[in-house]
Amino acid sequence: METRTPVGDPWKGHTGSVRSVAFSPDGQHVVSGSADDTVCLWDVESGTQIGDPWTGHEHYVWCVAYSPDGTRIASGSRDGTLRIWDAAKHEKIGAPLEHESTVFSVSFSPNGKQLALGSSNREIRLWDVETRQQIGKPFSGHKGFVSSVCFSPDGKLLVSGSIDSMVRIWDVETGGQVGEPLRGHNDWVQCVTFPPDGRKVASASEDGTIRIWEIEAYIKWSRL
Numbered sequence: 001m002e003t004r005t006p007v008g009d010p011w012k013g014h015t016g017s018v019r020s021v022a023f024s025p026d027g028q029h030v031v032s033g034s035a036d037d038t039v040c041l042w043d044v045e046s047g048t049q050i051g052d053p054w055t056g057h058e059h060y061v062w063c064v065a066y067s068p069d070g071t072r073i074a075s076g077s078r079d080g081t082l083r084i085w086d087a088a089k090h091e092k093i094g095a096p097l098e099h100e101s102t103v104f105s106v107s108f109s110p111n112g113k114q115l116a117l118g119s120s121n122r123e124i125r126l127w128d129v130e131t132r133q134q135i136g137k138p139f140s141g142h143k144g145f146v147s148s149v150c151f152s153p154d155g156k157l158l159v160s161g162s163i164d165s166m167v168r169i170w171d172v173e174t175g176g177q178v179g180e181p182l183r184g185h186n187d188w189v190q191c192v193t194f195p196p197d198g199r200k201v202a203s204a205s206e207d208g209t210i211r212i213w214e215i216e217a218y219i220k221w222s223r224l
Contacts, residue, residue: 008047011048013040014032014034014040015036016037016060018033019033019034019035019060019061019062019063020033020063021064022065022066023044023066024070025066025068025069026070027044029041029050030042030044031066031073033064033075033077034060034061035060035061037055037057037058037059037061038054038055038061039054039061039073039085040054041073051090054075054085054090056083056092057075057077058079059078059079060078061076061077062077062102062103063075063103064076064106065106065107066108067108067112067129068108068111068112070087071087072084072086072112072129073087074115076099076103076105076106076117077102077103078102078103080098080101080102081097081099081103082097082099082103082106082115082117083097084097097132099117099125100121101119101121102119102145103119104120104145104146104147105117105118105147106149107150107158108129108151109151109155110151110153112129113128114127114128114151114155114172115127115129116149116150116151118145118147118149118162120145120146121145122142122146123140123146124138124142124158124160126139126175139160139170139175141168141181142160142164142166142168143166144162144188145162146160146161146162147161147162147163147188147189147191148160148161148189148190148192148193150193152194153194153197153198156171156172156173157172157194157219158172159192159194159201160192161189161191161192161203162188163189165183165185165186165187165188165189165205165207166182166183166185167182167213168181168182169201169215182201182203185203187205187206187207188205188206188207189203189205189206190205190206191203199219200212200214200215
């Protein structure tokens, strides 16, 4: 980060484009999802792949995420499923969660008990990690597929970005939208995220811009 130069050689192993990457909480591993339908785990120090690719998805793996405690990995795919993996044993945990549409984005809640999914059916769904049951009704409001979701650091809010050019903020407990959509992008919002203090939102779009949003009023409103 200081010298702005690559560290070592590129990591090679996937046979299709790499759609998503995520660091483990301890920074020692990276998980990647690819258009070759696989998930791979990498050692950061050596830059080598750990074991064989994880198979099971039947189409592109669009998104991957580590649980906050680093014990589980979630992967979402164009095959309409979300899979949960044991990060240490390198094996699937239970049956896949059926979503019936492409899963573009997945985010663990800060306590690791919930998963939020953004999908091509324009909905956001919450799942209970332990019971593997959907929590409440889908969050609806976007007019295009939901390309990115992210929990706030305290787990009370969820931010989403969509091909409809909008950024929306949601109350996790009620599933209701907090305030009006954040408008400013004029093309597909590819990704959204909260900073560690949770007081702003960053969004990046196909329009070539990155925007930072002040959301203090939204946070206050959601906690009244």
